[in-house]
Amino acid sequence: MAGKDDEYERKQSRDISRRRFLKGAGLTALSMANLSEAQAAKEASAAIRGPGATAVTLRVNNAVHNLQVEPCETLAETLRTQLGMTGTKVSCDRGTCSACTVWLDGATMCACMTLTVDVQDRAVTTIEGLAQDGKLHPVQEAFIEKDATMCGFCTPGMVMSCAALLARNSSPTLDDVREATCGNFCRCGTYPKVFAATLAAAGKGVK
Numbered sequence: 258m259a260g261k262d263d264e265y266e267r268k269q270s271r272d273i274s275r276r277r278f279l280k281g282a283g284l285t286a287l288s289m290a291n292l293s294e295a296q297a298a299k300e301a302s303a304a305i306r307g308p309g310a311t312a313v314t315l316r317v318n319n320a321v322h323n324l325q326v327e328p329c330e331t332l333a334e335t336l337r338t339q340l341g342m343t344g345t346k347v348s349c350d351r352g353t354c355s356a357c358t359v360w361l362d363g364a365t366m367c368a369c370m371t372l373t374v375d376v377q378d379r380a381v382t383t384i385e386g387l388a389q390d391g392k393l394h395p396v397q398e399a400f401i402e403k404d405a406t407m408c409g410f411c412t413p414g415m416v417m418s419c420a421a422l423l424a425r426n427s428s429p430t431l432d433d434v435r436e437a438t439c440g441n442f443c444r445c446g447t448y449p450k451v452f453a454a455t456l457a458a459a460g461k462g463v464k
């Protein structure tokens with residue numbers, strides 16, 4: 258019995274540590290890139306939930322999902338395991354490669370560094386939600402035309418970063434594209450074709 262209790266306490270401690278780590282790391286990245294100070298303060302003061310599973314309502318690609326998630330569950334895990342959206346890739350699982358890039362309210366975010374319980378009412382967009390009315394996003398089309406993928410593991414995250422760039426800057430320079438994808442690691446080295454595809458998509462008048 259004592260062994261079971263010890264194991265439970267070890268798991269709680271591990272989960273809480275992971276939660277604290279993600280919160281701290283996430284806040285650093287988010288506050289630098291995407292969040293206003295007020296939003297960052299809201300994140301910091303969010304009530305701690307758990308330790309058991311808790312109810313959340315997620316808006317993913319304009320669909321509402323009522324789910325039960327562990328407080329330590331990342332958005333990447335929820336998308337992939339609970340919603341079956343495996344287009345969001347997990348490579349490093351620690352915020353260094355951006356393979357897991359999704360949008361939260363239109364801003365790029367690493368889903369492996371975002372706790373699902375912290376998403377709250379923000380709109381989540383994944384690679385599965387980029388195509389509209391059965392038509393691929395121009396960035397997706399351009400990636401195909403320019404052959405901007407090899408193994409494809411980085412590709413969904415790369416596309417999400419490039420599409421986000423074009424949503425805020427419809428006429429980017431090569432340097433803009435480089436900056437927008439500077440966190441996206443491609444072990445196959447497709448960068449030149451990714452840059453060419455994004456500039457080509459911009460030339461199509463991406464909004």
Ligand code: FES
Nearest residue numbers: 348350352355369
């Ligand atoms: S899997 Fe999220 S940053 Fe690498």
Ligand code: FES
Nearest residue numbers: 407411443444445
């Ligand atoms: S295409 Fe293989 S990691 Fe980018």
